[in-house]
Amino acid sequence: MLFSGGQDSSTCLAWALARFARVETVGFDYGQRHGVEMQARQTVLAGVRAAFPHWAARLGEDHVLDLRGFGAVGRSALTTERAIEVTERGLPSTFVPGRNLAFFVYAAALADRRGLLRLVGGMCETDFSGYPDCRRDTLDAMQVALQLGMAREFTLDTPLMWLTKAETWALAHTLGGDPLIDLILEDSHTCYLGERGVRHDWGYGCGTCPACELRARGWAEWRATERRSEP
Ligand code: ZN
Numbered sequence: 001m002l003f004s005g006g007q008d009s010s011t012c013l014a015w016a017l018a019r020f021a022r023v024e025t026v027g028f029d030y031g032q033r034h035g036v037e038m039q040a041r042q043t044v045l046a047g048v049r050a051a052f053p054h055w056a057a058r059l060g061e062d063h064v065l066d067l068r069g070f071g072a073v074g075r076s077a078l079t080t081e082r083a084i085e086v087t088e089r090g091l092p093s094t095f096v097p098g099r100n101l102a103f104f105v106y107a108a109a110l111a112d113r114r115g116l117l118r119l120v121g122g123m124c125e126t127d128f129s130g131y132p133d134c135r136r137d138t139l140d141a142m143q144v145a146l147q148l149g150m151a152r153e154f155t156l157d158t159p160l161m162w163l164t165k166a167e168t169w170a171l172a173h174t175l176g177g178d179p180l181i182d183l184i185l186e187d188s189h190t191c192y193l194g195e196r197g198v199r200h201d202w203g204y205g206c207g208t209c210p211a212c213e214l215r216a217r218g219w220a221e222w223r224a225t226e227r228r229s230e231p
Contacts, residue, residue: 001013001025001119002027002103002107002119002120002121003027003041003045005037005039005044005189006040006122006189007203008160009121009122010044011122011160011171011172011184012121012122014048014055014176021058022058023058024061024062025059025062026064027064029064029066029068030067030070030096031071038064040188047186048183052179061114067103070102100123100142101142104119104156107119108150108154117153117155118154118157120159122160123136123158123161124158126163164218165214165215165217165222166218166221166222166225190203190212191209191211192206192210193206203219
């Protein structure tokens with residue numbers, strides 16, 4: 001399970017724990033500006049272990065891989081002091097070229113060593129940040145490349161691929177009820193700027209970067225739907 005400590009990967013972690021007998025997590029240190037997420041992932045893991053004993057039994061080792069060399073090549077607004085904007089190529093300046101591809105190569109090499117064949121990631125192309133390596137087509141090609149290149153029948157699971165951010169909150173609620181929602185709100189980290197000073201109703205963050213905007217809008221939409229469905 002590619003686990004960054006954000007809202008999406010925290011929801012994906014619950015999805016995996018609800019399905020599989022053994023789940024190991026992997027995080028990547030690629031020199032991201034929001035290095036606070038490396039701390040958030042530990043807090044979320046500890047929270048899951050404390051609040052969900054039946055999942056804790058399935059939760060195996062956590063791995064952190066050093067991809068700083070890769071991060072230094074990409075030089076995006078996620079890894080350098082650069083404005084968060086849309087570039088002349090029509091891509092967000094937060095795009096780290098090939099990031100998810102590199103993540104899956106490393107995750108697959110680790111999974112090969114650990115005897116695991118399913119790789120789970122929180123990529124999503126519905127409330128799309130515009131990252132071409134979040135597309136399912138990209139990951140379908142990656143899955144074939146990993147199967148051929150490592151002679152392993154890897155499956156790349158992306159349970160959030162076709163969900164809106166509001167639907168992702170709803171999925172978290174279905175999987176773990178209010179305790180999981182509270183854990184994600186309090187402990188998961190999404191903000192690109194690594195801001196954790198202010199607690200909004202949707203969690204911590206600067207409130208204005210694209211990641212915060214997506215998270216806040218999804219939360220508001222989900223809350224509105226929930227209120228309508230309450231008796
Ligand atoms: Zn933010």
